[in-house]
Amino acid sequence: MRRQFGETRSVVGRRHALISADSHEVTPMPGWPGARIVVVISPHMGARFVQFFAGMPEGAAAQAPGEGVERFVFVLEGAVTLTLGGEAHRLEAEDYALVPAGTAHEIEAVSAARLMVLEKMFVPLEGAAHPDLVIGSVGKQPSRPMSEDGLLSVRKLIPVDERFDCEINVMEFQPGGSLAYVETHFVEHGLVMLDGGGVYRLDDDWFPVAAGDVIWMGPYCPQWFGALGATPARYLIYKNWNRDPLDG
Template sequence: MGSLVVFSPLFFFVLAIQMSSLMVSLSQEGFCSAPPILNAADSTAQPLYWKVTNPTLSPSHLQDLPGFTRSVYKRDHALITPESHVFSPLPDWTNTLGAFLITPAMGSHFVMYLAKMQENSKSGLPLRDVERFVFVLHGTVFLTDVSGVTHSLNVDSFAYIPPNSTHHIKCDASSTLVVFERRYSYLESHYTDLIIGSTDKQPLLETPGEVFELRKLLPTSLPYDFNIHIMDFKPGEFLNVKEVHYNQHGLLLLEGQGIYRLGDSWYPVQAGDSIWMAPFVPQWYAALGTSRSRYLLYKDVNRNPL
């Protein structure tokens, strides 16, 4: 009888990288009826985050692969990719289609969804005691706060709305948002405030022992029970720490491509992919390709896990 061959995790990691490169090469040749990947000059001419709303493998590009999806759902993590998004009218919003990517049905304590706002659309209000964070991926929206002041939010802009704060978001033309909501964990004598900002105005923070660039979009002070991180990697850069922690994550890859380890699985990922990470799932990321890799990351903070 032949001897048993045992493959190490490193073998599968290298294989995943090779397969990812092969998929990119094939897509350049027209495989799966996908359009050719643009060269660097064309890519820089596109709007920021355009690949999130125009993914390489969208449903129209999968006509030759019926039943194919990269999406995966497991006990402690999920990868939700664009070809498996299901949009339907968003409850309490007008002229808006939503795709829920992360919900408590998975095991999360928050929701993450895409909101595609059409002409003359308007948001609804979150449930009672639910806080909301919105980040603009495409277009321009107008947020009117509880004081009646209207704020213009363009691509790469964001807003945090405290729980039970009357507001509405309107759109004159098509726009796309990624929205996070969770039931606020109150602390006595601590209250959150409305925050309006943009990624480019947030300072770069130190990341001891790491090489990526980090920005935090919300204050780190005690009233806030979650934060949103923007993390940038150059091609070939990776996380030094193989993280295992009690915090949950919700991630949307905004630009670039790479390899994400979740538990014992290794996933090629690209712009438009979203990930849920349960508490204590081993997690690690490495950036591939030829351009910057950027992702937006939800993380619960400032609360005792009990």
């Protein structure tokens, strides 16, 4: 919804950003003909990855990214087919795929669809095999408790394996649940709120957040989340992971 008098909840700082839907700007994107692209995180704000929403009309098709770029696709609405190596995989809401760098593929909308896409330069590890294609569904991943009070759990979407240079999880908070402490570390995050809401601490600022909001957290940005309201809160979160800090 567009607001009057220049209002927005979006804030961009040196080490963090909150991008709300009221400030989305649709832009074209090479390789995504016919799609409505909204880039919410990019190197222009200091990130080392790109995250964007892709609204695809039925029949629209997207091609693979550039050389050395790995791509994570999460279906928010509708359905698409991911075709690679002559095999087509149908992805519906809450399904996802991590396509390794250098893998030719096509994403075609079976029906009108809305995706969250994250792309980054892959960081190889000497002696490790190249990652495999990962396809899954959030609901099929085990929910693992992360707090003694039972109010916080996580679903890991990518195997914990040295071949992979990132981690992508769905964090699930029951009402009143929160992170156990203020995290401060060298990795960065890209986050999209899937359901519910709460309050997010970024550096010394506190932000109300709701479904559809996107957050970038740069290295060493103090961060914390607490769920508010009568319904659970969930967010999808990426982090660079499993590599020496000197490697990319």
